[in-house]
Amino acid sequence: MRRADRLFQIIQILRRHRRPVTADALAAELETSRRTVYRDIADLIGQRVPIRGEAGIGYVLEDGFDLPPLMLTPDEIEAAVLGAQWVAARGDPDLARAARDLVAKIAASIPERLRPLILEPSVGAPPCRQPAPPDRLDMSRLRAWIHAGRKIALRYEDEQGRESRRVVWPVTVGYLETARLLVGWCELRRDFRHFRADRVVEADFLDDRYPDRPAALRARWLKAMEETRRSPQVSSSE
Numbered sequence: 153m154r155r156a157d158r159l160f161q162i163i164q165i166l167r168r169h170r171r172p173v174t175a176d177a178l179a180a181e182l183e184t185s186r187r188t189v190y191r192d193i194a195d196l197i198g199q200r201v202p203i204r205g206e207a208g209i210g211y212v213l214e215d216g217f218d219l220p221p222l223m224l225t226p227d228e229i230e231a232a233v234l235g236a237q238w239v240a241a242r243g244d245p246d247l248a249r250a251a252r253d254l255v256a257k258i259a260a261s262i263p264e265r266l267r268p269l270i271l272e273p274s275v276g277a278p279p280c281r282q283p284a285p286p287d288r289l290d291m292s293r294l295r296a297w298i299h300a301g302r303k304i305a306l307r308y309e310d311e312q313g314r315e316s317r318r319v320v321w322p323v324t325v326g327y328l329e330t331a332r333l334l335v336g337w338c339e340l341r342r343d344f345r346h347f348r349a350d351r352v353v354e355a356d357f358l359d360d361r362y363p364d365r366p367a368a369l370r371a372r373w374l375k376a377m378e379e380t381r382r383s384p385q386v387s388s389s390e
Contacts, residue, residue, distance in 0.1 A: 158182055159192055163201065163213065172210025224262060229269045232258060237277035242284070242327050244291035282330050285350040290357075291325065294334060297357055298322045301366045304336070307354040308347055310390055315353060316340070321362040323373045337362070337369060338390075344376050345390045 161182060166173055175189045182189070193211060197203050205211035224232070232254065239251035259270045297304055306318045319339040326333035331348050338345040362369070 155192075158184065158188075159196060162189070162192055162196065166203065166211060166213035169212075172205055172212050174208075174210045178211075224258070224266075226266065226269055229258065229262065229266060230273060230275050233270055233273045234275040234277055237273075237275075239327075241277060241280045242329070244287055244332065246292045280329065284328070284331050287332060287349040287352075289334065289349045289352045289355050291332070291349065293357055294322060294325060294355075298324065298366065301361050301364070301369075303358045303360045303362055304334075305356040305358055306347065306352055308390065309351045309353050311351075318345075318347075319358075320345070320347070321364070321369060323366075323370050335373065337373075344373050347390050 162178060165178060165181060175186045175193075178189045179186045193203060202214040203211050204214055236251040236255045240248045243251060255270060259267055262270075294304070301321075304320050304322055306320055307315060308318055309315050317340075320334065320336035321339075322334060322336040323344070324335045326335055326346070331350060334347045334349060334352075336345065336347070337343070364372070
């Protein structure tokens with residue numbers, strides 16, 4: 153790897169992580185020596201790249217520094233194309249349209265020599281064999297409520313056709329092959345539950361905020377999912 157490319161990759165790795173990244177971890181990913189990493193970090197700091205940390209602890213890239221967003225490598229372009237293909241086939245209509253727009257924007261912004269990576273891609277997501285049933289929930293508004301940390305009141309119909317009313321603290325949206333899921337903390341069950349978007353009878357987007365921060369609620373859900381994987385007999389679907 154050329155030195156200029158290695159310096160660029162160090163910045164990419166650091167901005168990918170929120171916690172300090174050790175020299176050993178950087179060296180392993182870059183396939184170079186720890187001494188080379190120390191020298192490269194010193195050079196970047198000398199060029200006024202705001203890297204904070206020290207040997208033996210790790211390094212972080214401070215806020216306020218970034219590279220031009222479309223200095224993309226061929227692998228990054230193909231990763232974006234592959235992801236956009238998947239979303240265009242399986243996302244809700246707004247996300248599918250955004251995925252197509254993303255590819256068009258990247259194609260218009262990258263150098264001419266890289267455009268074949270988009271116009272004639274070497275990667276491809278498999279077609280969706282069975283399209284998801286129509287959502288009975290405004291997915292764009294749902295994503296906005298997740299970011300805002302606001303509650304949603306649901307009238308929901310389970311697989312047996314039984315209706316219930318829930319107040320849910322939304323965590324994330326799951327995009328599966330045959331359905332889209334609202335994942336949230338259910339006040340009725342006092343636990344995390346998964347609700348299929350096609351089984352929602354009615355949704356009331358409330359102004360009330362739930363007491364946790366969205367990031368804290370998401371961390372609780374991820375921890376609960378890890379515990380469920382260790383005890384697979386426990387079900388959290390509705």
